Amino acid sequence: MQSLRIVVVNPVAIEGDDDPAFEAQAARGKALRIGLLEAGYNIIASLPADLYLPERIAQLQPDMVIIDAESDARDVLEHVVIATRDARRPIVLFTEDAKTSSMDAAMAAGVSAYIVAGLQTARIKPVLEVALARFRQEQKLLAELSDTKLKLAERKLLDRAKGLLMDHQKLSEQEAYQKLRRLAMDKNLKLSEVAQRIIDAADLLG
The missing domain is CATH 3.40.50.2300 (Response regulator)
Known part of the structure; x- marks a missing residue:
């Protein structure tokens, strides 16, 4: 090491x-x-x-x-x-x-x-080892929190995009989700990216 x-x-x-x-x-x-x-x-x-x-x-x-x-x-x-x-x-x-x-x-x-x-010189090594372990644990928790926030944000985008498709194209929730998945696969994009594009287009059209 x-x-x-x-x-x-x-x-x-x-x-x-x-x-x-x-x-x-x-x-x-x-x-x-x-x-x-x-x-x-x-x-x-x-x-x-x-x-x-x-x-x-x-x-x-x-x-x-x-x-x-x-x-x-x-x-x-x-x-x-x-x-x-x-x-x-x-x-x-x-x-x-x-x-x-x-x-x-x-x-x-x-x-x-x-x-x-x-x-005291004898205490320095254990102090630094504990500090490093604490820092790594904090960073792990922050990463998990950031990941959770990202997933929640993506979920909100998907829900809004599904709602737009359901309203404008008279689709069921499942049909709207499947359409989002197909679009994502066809365009090689993430679901959240497709959802954002649909929302942006809807906002432009008013």
Whole structure:
């Protein structure tokens, strides 16, 4: 099995002389990289959360995005959400921000795992495995929901097209359905496509 290709996103930090916040963030970043490498993951880039992040993620096409933000991660998360909007991928957020409001906002934005005060290297692998499993399950549910909505929309088209044929050509429901099937076979189209053409023609004729 190929190792996950991971992009790590860090807040934009400016180094200062003996700045405790910068030193703490640097230590967290080092611990995260060590944990990822020890677990066999492939870190393809470590990127700042800036305006160029969406373009960089689009170019790199990682399997997972990890955000390492010690405190308020809203700005970082906003950049990552924009970057992954068109191509969904699991997002894992390591932070020290334990506020419920921050957690709720992160999960609503699409974060697969929100880990507070848990950047021990031994925990990284199971956390990422759970996040990946959760993401895949969500994607499966979204695909099923989309498929259900599509089928309902197609059913509405068929029902309307059948109704038009029944009214205009004095056909029974079964006869109207069979006519739709024949037209679809003759023209090598889907039933829903034939139904849409009949509806469009009826709308044009008023």
